[in-house]
Amino acid sequence: MESSASSPPPTQSHPLEAFPRRRLEAGDIAVLILYFLFVLAVGLWSTVKTRRDTVKGYFLAGGNMLWWPVGASLFASNVGSGHFVGLAGSGAAAGLSVTAYELNGLFFVLMLSWIFLPIYITGQVTTMPEYLRKRFGGNRIPVILAVLYLFIYIFTKISVDMYAGAIFIQQSLHVNLYLAIVGLLAVTALYTIAGGLAAVIYTDALQTLIMLIGALILMGYSFAAVGGLEGLEEKYFLAMASNRSGNSSCGLPREDAFHIFRDPVTSDLPWPGILFGMSIPSLWYWCTDQVIVQRTLAAKNLSHAKGGSLMAAYLKVLPLFIMVFPGMVSRVLFPDEVACADPEICQKVCSNPAGCSDIAYPKLVLELLPTGLRGLMMAVMVAALTSSLTSIFNSASTIFTMDLWNHLRPRASEKELMIVGRVFVLLLVLVSILWIPVVQASQGGQLFIYIQSISSYLQPPVAVVFIMGCFWKRANEKGAFFGLVLGLLLGLVRLILDFIYVQPRCDQLDERPAVVKDVHYLYFSMILSSVTLITVCSVSWFTEPPSKEMVSRLTWFTRHDPVVQKEQVPSATPPPLTLSQDGTPEASGTNIQFEMVQENMSKTHSCDTTTKRSKVVKAIFWLCGVDNKGKEQAPSRVDLIIVSLEENPLVKTLLDLNLIICISCAIFLWGYFA
Secondary structure, X not given: XXXXXXXXXXXXXXXXXXXXXXXXXXXXXXXXXXXXXXXXXXXXXXXXXXXXXXXXXXXXXXXXEOHHHHHHHHHHHHOOHHHHHHHHHHHHHHOHHHHHHHHHHHHHHHHHHHHHHHHHHHOOOOOHHHHHHHHHOOOHHHHHHHXXXXXXXXXXXXXXXHHHHHHHHHHHHOOOHHHHHHHHHHHHHHHHHHHHHHHHHHHHHHHHHHHHHHHHHHHHHHHHHXXXXXXXXXXXXXXXXXXXXXXXXXXXXXXXXXXXXXXXXXXXXXXXXXXXXXXXXXXXXXHHOHHHHHHHHOEOOHHHHHHHHHHHHHHOOOHHHHHHHXXXXXXXXXXXXXXXXXXXXXXXXXOOOOOOHHHHHHHHHHHHOOOOHHHHHHHHHHHHHHHHHHHHHHHHHHHHHHHHHHHHOOOOOHHHHHHHHHHHHHHHHHHHHHHHHHHHHHOOOOHHHHHHHHHHHHOHHHHHHHHHHHHOOOOOHHHHHHHHHHHHHHHHHHHHHHHHOOOOOOOOOOOOOHXXXXXXXHHHHHHHHHHHHHHHHHHHHOOOOOOHHHOOOOOHHHOOOOOOOOOOOOOOOXXXXXXXXXXXXXXXXXXXXXXXXEOOOOOOOOOOOOOOOOHHHHHHHHHOOOOOOOOOOOOOOEEEEEEOOOOOHHHHHHHHHHHHHHHHHHHHHHHHHO
16 A cells, blocks of 8 residues: 555554554653653642642632743643644544634633623623522532533543543553553642642643643654645545455545535534534633633733633644644555444454544654654653643632532631642542443544533533523523533433434444434534523513623623622621732722632631641641641631733734634634635
């Protein structure tokens, strides 16, 4: 075959193995060790440098982050090992269609800082469930949302990233899958627990640099191996497994592989679904997901948040070139493994009879790169894994602590909240490890599609509730609740049906029910969004409107309203702790508003400070951000919250010009590959 000339000859003793039997050489291991030491140094430095003994310092990095670490963290939080493995695998199997997710996300990360973030800032929120609590009142919507977010994190993010990253480590070092995962988590959990969001953001900035350098190097090697983009377009359609049955369509490259917009009925990603069905889950991810929003809330001000979003948007152009195209190259160079069509052979190659496209990126790294660079790419994969995991760990602990624990114990001290947030990270790690066998057994031939399909069943109802809350003042709690519950129930039904009726292999008869077989998951996302929207509007319209307090400064049209002074009314369930966007107690500018937040927490039930503590106890207290002398800083009875949407006119103009340039680049790419 023509493509075989560009690749090393297969090992004769193991012709059906997906990975070479050679281990990483000394140079590769040296690069990995240096990487780990460097990341630990940055993580420990940020742990010591930043204040982490307060709720704001731990969960929002003190609200002092500049635009470039915010942008790097946004990109690194989004691009985990699941992206490298999943995007490259889908590129190998189906071509450029998955690029639509990346280009779609480019628009919504910009929408976050220009449209949604001003609402969150004036609303004085720390978590997304907290916004819904303020906007609609009551506790049932925020509690449902907090539990759903944690479920989604475990179900589609943490376990998938760990599984994808462990593929690299297991096959290159020949260690046990779970041993590889536990080793990585020990490092990531250490500085996540100790340093909080500041440590996560600073290490994300380092991880982003490593990921881009390594991925760009591999992209260069990949294009050189196939003769550039023109060579790839020519050879991709010839990349078929030699053991493919001649009278079967299984294993054939798609004719529309180099197009994003595809047939609305018969294709893998129909174009109406890309334009409409994909947009709602993307809006949820980029504009209402705690992992993403929390990074922009940590910025110094709105301009730095916009700059971070712009940086992340520019970087979102790269996955097409550093992940999707290399995945297609991998199919050209290694068609018998990556494009295997026979279920028995696929089982031997990658232990997955549905297909082996997910090994496309690991195959390139371990076969194509020389010693040293292989170690660098291993560091890239570890960087992608750890950056994604640390971001999710921190955000999940924020949601659990501020929205669930604070609801159960509204008078919890700040010290208690700090310890609970850190302990929850350990619990999350344990649950995620236990969930990995489920991911390993249920994921199909394309890991990225598995993630997106589940997202399309759970995220649209939440996104619609946020949209209506932010842009329709008449939306109330009853409408939002019934719309959310109905949408989630329908989504769970489809999710369960997908697990019961597994998609058959190419050579098998499809006997699934019509709702599963004929309704693409992107079309189902559109249906789900429409049902939720109609329910929210109908119930809200025929019930009482929300009070002025639930609308003022909490929607796009009321974000400039003056602060509503709430009357002090005794409540059995005091409101949760509220944090500020900008923690500097300086009053400047006419638009700066002041809101006095009454302290609801009781005195700390701490242990006797006169008791001498052992070194181990002191180390544990330091790890949890508590003073070694046992003197917990009592939270102030009154916190001064400062909110400002003011921007320097010159900086604002520069940011708006970059916004236009970035959107123009995205539209060009859409048109070129459509």
